[in-house]
Amino acid sequence: MADLTVETVTDAVRAQMEATPDIRLREVMDAAVRHLHAFAREVKLTPEEWLMGIAFMTEVGKSCTPSRQETILLSDTLGLSALVNLMADRHHGHDATDSSLLGPFYRENSPMLALGDCIATAPRSALVVFQGQVKDSAGRGIPHAAIEVWQTDAHGSYDMQIHGEAKMDHRARFVADAQGLFHFRTERPLAYNIPMDGPVGRMVRAQGRHGCRPAHIHFLIGAAGYRELVTALYLGDDNYIDSDVVFGVSEALVIMPTADAASPFPDLPAIRYDFALARASGEAASRVGADPSTLVQANA
Amino acid sequence: MADLTVETVTDAVRAQMEATPDIRLREVMDAAVRHLHAFAREVKLTPEEWLMGIAFMTEVGKSCTPSRQETILLSDTLGLSALVNLMADRHHGHDATDSSLLGPFYRENSPMLALGDCIATAPRSALVVFQGQVKDSAGRGIPHAAIEVWQTDAHGSYDMQIHGEAKMDHRARFVADAQGLFHFRTERPLAYNIPMDGPVGRMVRAQGRHGCRPAHIHFLIGAAGYRELVTALYLGDDNYIDSDVVFGVSEALVIMPTADAASPFPDLPAIRYDFALARASGEAASRVGADPSTLVQANA
Numbered sequence: 001m002a003d004l005t006v007e008t009v010t011d012a013v014r015a016q017m018e019a020t021p022d023i024r025l026r027e028v029m030d031a032a033v034r035h036l037h038a039f040a041r042e043v044k045l046t047p048e049e050w051l052m053g054i055a056f057m058t059e060v061g062k063s064c065t066p067s068r069q070e071t072i073l074l075s076d077t078l079g080l081s082a083l084v085n086l087m088a089d090r091h092h093g094h095d096a097t098d099s100s101l102l103g104p105f106y107r108e109n110s111p112m113l114a115l116g117d118c119i120a121t122a123p124r125s126a127l128v129v130f131q132g133q134v135k136d137s138a139g140r141g142i143p144h145a146a147i148e149v150w151q152t153d154a155h156g157s158y159d160m161q162i163h164g165e166a167k168m169d170h171r172a173r174f175v176a177d178a179q180g181l182f183h184f185r186t187e188r189p190l191a192y193n194i195p196m197d198g199p200v201g202r203m204v205r206a207q208g209r210h211g212c213r214p215a216h217i218h219f220l221i222g223a224a225g226y227r228e229l230v231t232a233l234y235l236g237d238d239n240y241i242d243s244d245v246v247f248g249v250s251e252a253l254v255i256m257p258t259a260d261a262a263s264p265f266p267d268l269p270a271i272r273y274d275f276a277l278a279r280a281s282g283e284a285a286s287r288v289g290a291d292p293s294t295l296v297q298a299n300a
Numbered sequence: 301m302a303d304l305t306v307e308t309v310t311d312a313v314r315a316q317m318e319a320t321p322d323i324r325l326r327e328v329m330d331a332a333v334r335h336l337h338a339f340a341r342e343v344k345l346t347p348e349e350w351l352m353g354i355a356f357m358t359e360v361g362k363s364c365t366p367s368r369q370e371t372i373l374l375s376d377t378l379g380l381s382a383l384v385n386l387m388a389d390r391h392h393g394h395d396a397t398d399s400s401l402l403g404p405f406y407r408e409n410s411p412m413l414a415l416g417d418c419i420a421t422a423p424r425s426a427l428v429v430f431q432g433q434v435k436d437s438a439g440r441g442i443p444h445a446a447i448e449v450w451q452t453d454a455h456g457s458y459d460m461q462i463h464g465e466a467k468m469d470h471r472a473r474f475v476a477d478a479q480g481l482f483h484f485r486t487e488r489p490l491a492y493n494i495p496m497d498g499p500v501g502r503m504v505r506a507q508g509r510h511g512c513r514p515a516h517i518h519f520l521i522g523a524a525g526y527r528e529l530v531t532a533l534y535l536g537d538d539n540y541i542d543s544d545v546v547f548g549v550s551e552a553l554v555i556m557p558t559a560d561a562a563s564p565f566p567d568l569p570a571i572r573y574d575f576a577l578a579r580a581s582g583e584a585a586s587r588v589g590a591d592p593s594t595l596v597q598a599n600a
Contacts, residue, residue, distance in 0.1 A: 013378060016507075028349065031343045036335070045328075061361010063361075071357050083337055206320065
């Protein structure tokens with residue numbers, strides 16, 4: 001019998017997993033065990049700390065509900081979601097717009113609006129106009145691309161946080177014109193706190209972090225034959241632009257409203273941003289959390 | 301603004317956690333993020349796989365109830381619990397008996413029996429006699445040490461798995477004599493399967509593992525001034541002695557019943573094992589899961 005020691009136990013676990021029929025599962029779990037054990041060995045994890053970790057992970061799982069995904073929030077705040085997105089972007093090439101986190105506030109079936117409409121049902125602050133074009137990687141407009149957009153109100157809350165399921169606001173669907181062009185009006189979104197009343201919020205507070213995301217507008221953009229793009233644009237003058245608690249900001253996704261006399265609403269500050277979609281490669285089109293149906297499964 | 305890439309995102313997360321006031325929390329989380337990201341980078345974790353991981357960890361947390369701790373089972377089957385125990389044993393020196401996993405079937409307030417009694421209330425198989433002595437690290441008997449013992453019946457089930465909370469069987473408490481000596485009679489325990497009806501069972505099956513623990517007898521031994529010992533003894537002729545699904549077996553904890561004409565029950569096969577306790581060092585006396593009150597918290 002091979003005796004287990006601090007040095008040999010890791011290989012004993014790997015040996016027991018070696019017969020895993022699915023090659024990819026074997027590869028992933030082998031690496032997971034090696035890195036998990038290396039972590040425990042490096043910090044000399046004590047039984048008391050182990051038990052705190054068990055209790056924490058149990059509470060994270062138990063905090064998940066159909067409308068709250070604490071496990072994803074943990075992944076987000078530890079930068080794992082951002083890393084997975086960055087690797088997926090790199091894998092699919094640099095021709096497309098960077099992806100960014102879907103976040104927990106995406107909803108299907110938001111109102112279908114006409115180009116130029118305002119996505120705030122009862123604006124309480126000054127409006128801006130957003131103008132964009134959906135293009136292929138060669139810069140040609142993609143006709144009639146489908147755009148979904150959602151953001152906080154001017155006080156930093158998503159509709160779900162105020163109205164629950166009862167009302168949609170500050171979110172809409174648009175169809176671009178024959179050149180892939182679209183525009184809409186909205187209020188400036190505001191920075192907001194991730195949910196701080198659960199175990200992940202406690203962790204973030206214990207780490208002395210502010211728990212805020214810089215103000216941003218979410219986009220989910222699709223067109224037949226192209227990889228679905230899940231991204232967000234971040235307001236460059238936000239206090240938290242350099243310290244997003246979920247590491248979703250990349251330089252290429254930063255926007256600033258400016259004067260634009262040529263815009264369809266020349267009196268409003270204008271944001272201009274063009275999105276490039278990659279050709280679908282036959283693989284499942286997804287970024288982290290990109291598919292709401294799988295998000296629902298993750299909540300189950 | 302520092303732009304996030306596959307290469308820089310890990311340091312961005314670490315920088316945001318640098319202000320953690322508690323030095324040990326900072327150290328543990330810094331290592332956790334580094335190893336978590338190294339794992340994701342090594343296997344090039346895809347968004348689809350990430351989502352499977354999120355769903356799995358969520359289900360593990362949600363499967364926990366007051367009488368079932370799936371997160372601990374995950375830690376056990378990945379060898380993390382064994383590693384933490386091995387490090388704790390090493391930290392506290394080699395003079396004491398090896399610890400082993402507490403497991404999920406410990407119960408407080410088991411029946412207090414007299415030395416020599418049988419812990420099976422209605423034995424259905426041949427009995428064995430267990431004789432032990434509780435000693436200090438110099439080999440001197442510890443008077444009146446408190447012993448708790450629990451095991452499966454001869455069919456491989458714990459009392460809780462058959463009777464729920466209603467009845468205790470195959471478990472008892474004893475007080476050693478003035479020389480630290482104790483003995484009791486019991487049935488041979490049988491190998492058993494970890495709970496296979498949850499996410500961890502699915503993982504173990506997908507890995508082609510049998511999911512069995514070799515037959516064993518649990519012990520929790522305490523005496524004033526000594527570190528509480530949580531351990532188990534494993535039957536050397538069990539089919540699973542070399543492939544425990546939770547990696548709890550060490551060579552020093554293997555036993556075999558033999559004939560012993562000098563035992564108080566000379567007609568029964570006899571198991572002889574002496575336990576050495578380490579002096580309490582002022583730290584909290586605990587092994588992984590050693591304290592039932594913290595175990596309850598982990599279930600919360």
